[in-house]
Amino acid sequence: MSSEYPDEWDPLSEPPSKRYAKFNEVEGLKVWVEEDEKVLWIRFNRPHRLNAITQAGYNALHGILDMLLLDRQIRVVVLSGEGKGFSSGLDFDSANKAPGPDHKTLFFNQRKYSLLPLKFRTIPQPVISLMKGKIVGSGLAYALSADVRIADPTLSISSGANRMGLGGTDIALGWLLPRLCGWSATSEILLTFRWLDAERCLRSGLVSTIVPADKLDDEGRKMAKDMLELSHLGLIVTKMNLNAVAEGASMRSAITAEDTAQIFAGSNPEAAVINERLKRNVQKGRVGSKI
């Protein structure tokens, strides 16, 4: 799957349901579109292997994220797992088995897994992760690269890599975890083999809410719909502005970026449509609050 953009490539030439269909043919992934071509679901789909990811799976994720980068139709992405788990990360049976310590090969193998979190943060679509079961390694990294996380009570998370004699800081976990569950919990699970269970994930703020296992998909669907209530540009600039702050933007520069983005988004015709819809819904009592 190439990530090049041919000259004739026009993302509007076919609907997302067709464009992303080819990733459905990849073993271990289910990919489909909902909400009138606006929400892309990506589901890890090797439940007999705890949804471990093969090399083909990583390649497909790169392909999907490369397409999402300039996709002007898909507005929200939902990331989930088939069966009882989300993903247990790398399938070691699919990993490079070349003998000997060839550091260059090891480096590029690792980059294939470790650069995906950057791509998740760079696409303009907010990502919702539906977390459940034991999640480790790259599976955990991608769940945490999302913007919002919903869990079921079976969730527990751990580094995974440190069990193999490596560091606990693996595939962006060292950057993501402190932002999501604080420094103490991060240090505890990355410096030991311990697990952070659903309750501590909730208490530390890592997940927004915990719902019964059979409601997890529904809750993700509801969150995606709620995101579609915003204007498309409003959604995009919100994710981009939060990224800038996560990367260390000063208060002053964050305010300036917000100011210009508000005028940029607000002067787009869609904003007026949203605004009118809001006023009508308020008048009809369809939204709970007059604010």
Next chain:
Amino acid sequence: MSSEYPDEWDPLSEPPSKRYAKFNEVEGLKVWVEEDEKVLWIRFNRPHRLNAITQAGYNALHGILDMLLLDRQIRVVVLSGEGKGFSSGLDFDSANKAPGPDHKTLFFNQRKYSLLPLKFRTIPQPVISLMKGKIVGSGLAYALSADVRIADPTLSISSGANRMGLGGTDIALGWLLPRLCGWSATSEILLTFRWLDAERCLRSGLVSTIVPADKLDDEGRKMAKDMLELSHLGLIVTKMNLNAVAEGASMRSAITAEDTAQIFAGSNPEAAVINERLKRNVQKGRVGSKI
């Protein structure tokens, strides 16, 4: 209200209760001084409009904060709202209604609202926000620009701007919220129209405590008095040093700033007075701990 400093301006020439009195004449604001001219109360006061802020109100806030910047008498500021709410942000009836997408006008309108959080963070006085009811937009931004927040059980917060087709990251919210309630909750409420209620504000650490609605002012008064226990310079350098860390100071530079500030504050005569008072109170059993 001018923010210029005339050559003859001497902040000590009249007491704060007189200096800030003119802001009481502004529609929608109540401003008064307590604790022997040391604590300034600012109260949004248009309860029939959920304390929405008019252009005159924003202008007055700029004027107040400009005066506080070099005010050597006021040591603590309390920010609150009349009636059942704190503030619902911009009163749209007072906003610029010039037709057409004049981006320059929109930009300077927005700057009037968005630069106030920077001024709240720059004044030497710690600010205590008394949060209640539904708070959105610039109202929320100013509540979060405070150093400490106390809430009553009616509190719930949301961006507001995204309901109008704009981004959720508005008036410094994208910089303030992640620091106060973490990334997951921030992303959830800025990427949807959802509300963060009092319980989640407490759990995430955004507010220090929740007290019954009829105790909110008392609790703010108590917190202000507790701050007056510190030496004046001690209070100032604490806020300034925390600002530097919030803006990304390294551990090494933060320590150096603390070290010099401690000697600066400690060699001021007031420090010895505080220290003596502490010793007397310990001897008389007036403070709970010998530490």
Next chain:
Amino acid sequence: MSSEYPDEWDPLSEPPSKRYAKFNEVEGLKVWVEEDEKVLWIRFNRPHRLNAITQAGYNALHGILDMLLLDRQIRVVVLSGEGKGFSSGLDFDSANKAPGPDHKTLFFNQRKYSLLPLKFRTIPQPVISLMKGKIVGSGLAYALSADVRIADPTLSISSGANRMGLGGTDIALGWLLPRLCGWSATSEILLTFRWLDAERCLRSGLVSTIVPADKLDDEGRKMAKDMLELSHLGLIVTKMNLNAVAEGASMRSAITAEDTAQIFAGSNPEAAVINERLKRNVQKGRVGSKI
């Protein structure tokens, strides 16, 4: 105690139990080694003075941390207090009593206390703090400089310095506290004389868990053993990578540092040993999870 490294200094020439024995002779400190020379325990030991630290104690801490910096045998450090408290910080009876405001003397006195947190963060060994009782000042600073914290129910923390007319931001507290318990709680306790009790320390994520007072040492011992399960290099790179993120590393640079560290740690023979042990333990059912 010199922190110089003589040319002939070879950290392997004698076991840690002998090398660190001299610090046991310092009044107010107990220092010993556990787990086959791999875990160093440092215990504040002046319970009749709430484990306040004398000048000799600070000097010894500098000496210990200087030795740990290049110590290739000690893998984990446990920091604790004798009796009912951890440490109440500086023993003022031991502080410089030179009359008059000699700022240079004050500065270097302060540096002796304030540079230790940097050394705690720079040594390659993760540090576990066992927190209890009322902890203030440099005692609090060192407890918070650890990687992981366990508490008993008697814990409560406060700045201490602000009680003496100084700022609340003291000895790295302004840098450490916001990372560990969030901005609201930090501002509240540094801008007042208030205490953060064990329950709020747990809720805010500052401590990992609260255990009964008589189980605190056991829990620290268990955590240290859990850390020894990782490969030695895995442990080191995890602490170092988390430090880089705490100091503001971008997501991209954090990932690059992780990638190279994983190959560095993974190609060390110890990693293969750990990996084999893991596989055997999984087969024998000795570890709870197949992941």
